[in-house]
Structures are given as structure tokens and as C-alpha cells.
Amino acid sequence: MENILTKIIEQKKVEVAKLKERGLDDSVMINIVRPSLVENLKTAKSMAVIAEIKRASPSKGDIKINVNPIEQALSYERGGAAAISVLTDEVFFKGSIADLRNVSEAIRIPRLCKDFIIDEIQIDRAHQAGATIILLIVAALSKERLHELYQYAKKKGLEVLTEVHDEAELERALELNAELIGINNRNLKTFKVDLAVTERLAKLLDPKRHIIISESGIKTKEDVMRVKDAGAKAVLVGETLMTASNLPHKMAELQMSI
Template sequence: MTTILDKIIAKKRETIENLYKRKEELKTRNQHLKKKSFVEKIKQADTLAIIAEFKRASPSKGDINIDKDPTEQAKMYELYGADAISVLTDTPFFKGTYEDLAKVRETVNLPILCKDFIIDKIQIDFAKHFGADLVLLIAAALDDETLDELYTYATKLGLEVLLEVHNEEELDRALKTDAQLIGVNNRNLKTFEVTLETTEKLARKIKESGRYMVSESGISTFEDIVKVTSCGANAILVGETFMKASDLESKMKEMKVAVKAEIK
């Protein structure tokens, strides 16, 4: 049975063909931006780190906030205490672009994550050239050889990697790399069902490995924050909740809580 992830990856191969046609653009953008490390931010933080996401739409929710300006949203994210900003650059399913990434880079002095379904080195090249400090690699979308190849390529370019997993099998594969940032996606990318129990199930093994854990998806309330911090999350990635918030400042401050060291 074809899953949503299968459809996204199939479409992504068409996008990659277009990126190779646009390769000349890479020669004209500034590659000498000062690196901003999200790993260092987490190391020094005594509160839960927040990756605030600019996300116009998604396959599961449809349009979220289609007319939102990335520059204005990024300014607010930085003002209200975000530790990093994630920018969706997938166009067919999330209505994002590399130009959104560039606008955010020009606006804020924070680490920026290029969030996409990366399956080819050319996507990492575009992410770096448009201003990303981190890239997302999704274990479910990559075999072991490609995962290792893309991880190595990204880090050699000076990028940090958020390596995303959804289950224990994917986590075991991720822990074979040197990735310091392990993202636990509470959304199953094959069914798009969401449960915070995913973070709870995988937390202990991640923490025992000495990596930093980022809980992603399905986080919208203070109760959700308590749940993920109590099992050891160092950071959260939040998109839809922030993009829809009528009082963004209050919502972000609600989530900026002390990190709990113990794992229940």
C-alpha cells in the first residue's frame, strides 16, 4: 500500500531534477555566513529549547496559515524567545520554498533548520546556500547507506543534522551515526497519526546514548510540555500551534519551561 511518505518522496524526485537545473543559482548566493550552532544552544540551556517552525500547510492539515509572511513571523519568533527557527522548503505538500528560508536568514540571528524530505546531496547544497545551519534527515525516508552518506556530506559542509526517527528500529539506525540531535517525530509519517507516547517510548535509549532529544509534532498545550520534558526532551519543534496562535507571545512563553534532568 502506498503511504503518504511514499507519495512525498516520489514527488521529491521530480523536485530534485528541477534543483539540478537551478544549480547555477548556487554560485550567486553568499556562502560565508557565520555558523550558528543549535547544539551549543542546547548545551548551555537550562530551559526547554524551542524550534519554532514556519509552516504554511501540511498534507494532514491542509492550509494552516497560507498568507503568513516569513519575515514577520520570524521576527516574532525571535522576539518571543525561540532558540531556532525551522523553515519548510517543500513546495508540493507544504507550500514552502528556499526563498522563505532566505528571508528568515536575512531577518534573524538564530540557528535555522531547513526542514524537508532530503534524499539527495543537491538539497543539502541548496539548504546551505540559502542560509540553513541545520538540515533534517528522516530515517524512514532513507536506507542506511544513503543516511550515512547524507549525514557525512552535511557535516562536512559545516551543517548540523537533526536526525528524525519514529520507532525503535529507526532509532537504532540513527544511533549508528554520530548525530548529536535526535528528533522524535510523534507523527507517523506513513499514517500521519500523532501520539506523544512515541517520545515517551524512545526517550530512555536516546538519553542513555548521550544524544540530545527533540520532540516533534503534536505539541500544543502546557500538559504536552510537561509530558515530553518529564521523559527528558531537551527541545521541542512546534509549527501549527505557533502559526495559528492568536497570542503567540503567551503561547511561546508557556512552553519555555525548565528542563527536567531525570527520566521517569
């Protein structure tokens, strides 16, 4: 099977080159409150839900292509979401940086810029669009670039969700002293999903030092219970919420006491 992550990263290199060529427009900088997801999760009494705005994906195709991101984000916020994740990749996920900007202006809770970040200019753009958190995918970066981008984001006042899928990636995340650890149950090279990934990797983390977020494959309260028992403080949920027939009910179902 073709390595989807490699394909995405090659596209990102093209996008970064274009971004650098035209530069960023400082006039669109959003001056808004940037609440802390880390502080929210440290005091959470129930499983926190990072609710994702996801129009499409390489594995599922179109999910909810005509979603109004502001309405979706407000529904998530009313439902008790700890943060909103906004997919800003255009080619593979059909999102946009405008989605993040619009959501950031509409809600008061933390915003995660969900993209495949390989360069500082993407972090600048995310910050400009109102992000409070960025995603760094260990599998997508060299050890040196991971460290550089992590430090760059922190200096800009952004929180960093460091995403891992296996033991080797987790070891690299721990070398950063990363606090927010996203354990992706989906293998980004094959797109196979297995919640056992969270169970396996969470055992290697210290709950006093690390905040574990289980990502991908969360559909039911049983799934939430499984990753909660493994040590997760939060779940990142996209497709399940985007396709829910009763969103308030689904949001409530996923937020069980911890």
C-alpha cells in the same frame, strides 16, 4: 490509507532531477553567521522551542498560507525561540527555499531547513540559503544514503537533526553517532500523532550523549511537561504557533524550566 511519505519522496526525486539539470546559482550564497543549535541546547536552562514556519501540511491543509516568513521569524526570535524551522517543500507544504533565505538574512538564531532530503544537491541549496541545520528523515532513506548525506552535511559545517519514529529507525540513527535526535510523534506514513512515541524512544537514549527533540503534537504546557519528563531538551512546534491568537504568550507557555 495512502503512504504519504512515499508520495512525497517520489515528488522529491522529480525535484532533485530538475535541480541537477539547471544547477545552483552560486551568486545567491548567503555569507552570514551560522550559530550552533547543539551548543545552545547544551546550555539551555528552559525547554527550548524550535519554532516552525509552516504554511500548510498534507494532514491539515492550509494553516496560514499568506504568512510573512520574516515577520513570523522575528516574532519567534523575540519570543525566545532557540531556532527557526522553515518548511521549504513547495508541493505538499507550500513553502519555498526563498522563505529560508529571507528568514536567514533577518534573524541571528539557528535555522533548520525542514524538507525531505534525499540528495546532496538539496543540502547544497539549504546551505546556500543560510541553513545551519538540515533534517534527515531515517524513514525516507536507505541506510547507505542516510550515512552519506549525514557525512556530507557535517563536512559542510551543518548540524543534522536525525528524525526517527520507531525503534528500528532509532537504531539506524545511533549507528551514525547522531547527536541531535528528533523523535517525531507523527507517523509519516499514516499521520497519526501520539506523544507516547517520545516517551518510549527517549528511554533508549543517553542524555549525556544525545539531545532529544520532540516533534509534532505539542500544543500545551502539559504536552511540554510530558516530553520534558521523558528527557526532551527541545520541542519543535509548528501549527500551534502558526495559529496562536497570542504568540508571545504561547511561546512563553512552552518554555518551562528544565
